[in-house]
Amino acid sequence: PDEVPDIPGILEPPPILLEPKIPLLEKKIRTRLSSIYGRVLVLGEGYDPYRSMLSNASSVLITDISDDSNQLDMVADAHDLPFDDEEFDCVIALEVFEHLVNPSVASSEMFRVLKPGGKAIISIPFLFHIHGDPHDYNRFTQQGLQTLFGNFPTVHIEEMGGRLAVLSDIFTTTTKILVPFRLINNIFHLSVLSGIVSKDCPSGYWIEAHR
Numbered sequence: 641p642d643e644v645p646d647i648p649g650i651l652e653p654p655p656i657l658l659e660p661k662i663p664l665l666e667k668k669i670r671t672r673l674s675s676i677y678g679r680v681l682v683l684g685e686g687y688d689p690y691r692s693m694l695s696n697a698s699s700v701l702i703t704d705i706s707d708d709s710n711q712l713d714m715v716a717d718a719h720d721l722p723f724d725d726e727e728f729d730c731v732i733a734l735e736v737f738e739h740l741v742n743p744s745v746a747s748s749e750m751f752r753v754l755k756p757g758g759k760a761i762i763s764i765p766f767l768f769h770i771h772g773d774p775h776d777y778n779r780f781t782q783q784g785l786q787t788l789f790g791n792f793p794t795v796h797i798e799e800m801g802g803r804l805a806v807l808s809d810i811f812t813t814t815t816k817i818l819v820p821f822r823l824i825n826n827i828f829h830l831s832v833l834s835g836i837v838s839k840d841c842p843s844g845y846w847i848e849a850h851r
Contacts, residue, residue: 665734665763668800668846669693672761678729681753683718683746684736685711697730718746726755734763738778743788751791754851760792765844767806769813785847792849801843802836809843 673693680697682690685704694700703716716722718733719742731750737743750760764785770776780788782797789795801809 665800665844665846668763668798669734672846672848673732676730676732676759676761678755678758679727681721681723681728681731683716683731683733683750684739685709690732701728718749720745721749721753723753725752726758727753729755729758730761731758732761734761735765737762737764737780737788738776739773741775741777743778747788748791750849751851756851758851760789760847760849760851762789762847762849763800763844764847766842768809768843780845782845785845789847789849792851794850796848796850798846799837799839799842799844800846802838803841804836805843806838806841 670693673690674695676694677696678698680690680694680700682700682702683704685702690702691700701713702711703714704712705715705717707715714722718736718740731754733746733750737746740746754760764778764780766779766781768779782799785797786795
């Protein structure tokens with residue numbers, strides 16, 4: 641259906657609250673990032689605050705392709721990272737790879753800048769609406785992700801969400817008029833859908849690749 645125009649008088653909450661997959665992702669982030677140590681490189685600063693979640697890291701360097709928010713440590717292209725080989729203990733790219741023109745090059749760059757024994761943490765949508773930041777290029781199956789990160793000796797992939805979460809996402813992102821339902825949807829994700837995961841119909845994937 642056509643996009644419903646903005647309705648004067650209706651206030652939208654901040655965009656981060658309206659992304660349907662964010663509750664599933666945030667729950668994963670809060671349980672995983674606190675265990676990261678050493679030097680950390682973040683690709684894409686769209687999901688902040690990283691520094692507070694990476695409480696055990698010795699340093700956190702936040703980068704993106706452009707500094708629209710004036711909150712970056714450095715402007716950097718994931719396809720051509722301006723860092724030496726084996727410089728970081730962990731590289732994080734959450735909801736970034738779908739926006740990359742050549743994700744295989746970015747995967748190789750992540751591998752290159754990681755120290756031996758280091759870890760890459762990635763999240764990526766699968767059955768999720770097209771969204772530009774500024775562009776949306778890719779969706780990968782689990783087999784596709786195994787190939788994409790095949791240069792890493794060990795790759796662990798977890799599904800996020802299932803059929804009910806996917807249907808809920810589709811419904812609540814149809815038009816702006818459904819914004820209130822989107823907020824309710826986020827609570828529903830956390831309380832009901834967070835434990836319902838589908839192997840063949842996930843909202844997205846969480847990947848941990850070890851060098």
